[in-house]
Amino acid sequence: ATPVGHVLRARGLRVTYGGFTALDGVDLELPPGTVTAVVGPNGAGKSTLFHCLAGTVRPDAGRVMFGERDVTRLPAHARTRLGVARTFQQLAVFPTLTVAENVRVGAEQGRVVDPGAVERVSRLLGLDGAVRALPAAGLPTGTLRRVELARALAGSPRVLLLDEPAAGLDTGEVAALARVLRALAADGMALLVVEHDLDLVADLAHTVHVMTAGRIVTSGPTRHVLDNLEGLDTVVER
Numbered sequence: 001a002t003p004v005g006h007v008l009r010a011r012g013l014r015v016t017y018g019g020f021t022a023l024d025g026v027d028l029e030l031p032p033g034t035v036t037a038v039v040g041p042n043g044a045g046k047s048t049l050f051h052c053l054a055g056t057v058r059p060d061a062g063r064v065m066f067g068e069r070d071v072t073r074l075p076a077h078a079r080t081r082l083g084v085a086r087t088f089q090q091l092a093v094f095p096t097l098t099v100a101e102n103v104r105v106g107a108e109q110g111r112v113v114d115p116g117a118v119e120r121v122s123r124l125l126g127l128d129g130a131v132r133a134l135p136a137a138g139l140p141t142g143t144l145r146r147v148e149l150a151r152a153l154a155g156s157p158r159v160l161l162l163d164e165p166a167a168g169l170d171t172g173e174v175a176a177l178a179r180v181l182r183a184l185a186a187d188g189m190a191l192l193v194v195e196h197d198l199d200l201v202a203d204l205a206h207t208v209h210v211m212t213a214g215r216i217v218t219s220g221p222t223r224h225v226l227d228n229l230e231g232l233d234t235v236v237e238r
């Protein structure tokens with residue numbers, strides 16, 4: 001059964017690079033059935049926060065909890081196994097494997113190997129037709145992004161972390177992506193979207209956190225936060 005309450009939760013995250021503080025006491029909760037967005041200018045610490053949740057950056061202080069379990073010291077692949085999936089900005093697709101094989105690898109790295117889930121995810125992302133038998137190498141970027149998302153979803157994760165998922169997609173592809181992500185949240189998944197594109201955020205997120213200089217400075221329901229960004233023009237690129 002889907003755990004009730006907050007699936008993935010960060011408390012007091014602090015990350016320093018040399019003498020530079022990239023995250024300075026960040027709290028964040030990703031509730032099931034919800035799309036949470038983090039916005040803010042370049043260098044705000046969004047990707048660092050993302051990496052702390054995914055397990056690719058170890059915080060200097062603070063904790064990451066998955067349900068009741070402290071996963072702060074758990075490496076990324078072990079979090080994936082528990083059900084914390086992510087996509088990669090540099091696509092993590094095996095070029096010599098077919099589309100279907102890439103998706104199956106994702107299932108094997110995930111929480112459960114469920115052929116039914118692999119089928120559903122492939123259908124959801126429009127990868128169930130002739131394209132399934134093609135090698136990933138040479139496919140257009142938009143298709144590769146769908147393969148990458150299918151790979152992340154194939155292991156039936158509880159949480160999906162996306163860093164700038166709209167980057168490089170055209171308007172139609174962004175709209176299709178938004179539909180897929182909304183459907184996943186409606187099914188009970190907890191999603192985090194780190195995103196520059198405020199139109200996508202407005203279209204998708206239930207909750208928005210605005211970050212600047214390593215801190216969350218504003219949080220709330222999407223409409224409310226985006227309608228009150230005027231005073232934050234220096235904080236968020238438009």
Ligand code: ADP
Binds near residue numbers: 041044046049
């Ligand atoms: P964002 O994703 O919001 O653009 P990042 O989390 O990538 O921000 O970066 C936050 C700050 O931390 C930036 O000033 C960046 O230069 C710095 N930073 C990020 N990663 C590293 C690193 N591996 N080493 C040193 N500084 C880094």
Ligand code: MG
Binds near residue numbers: 046047048
């Ligand atoms: Mg970033």
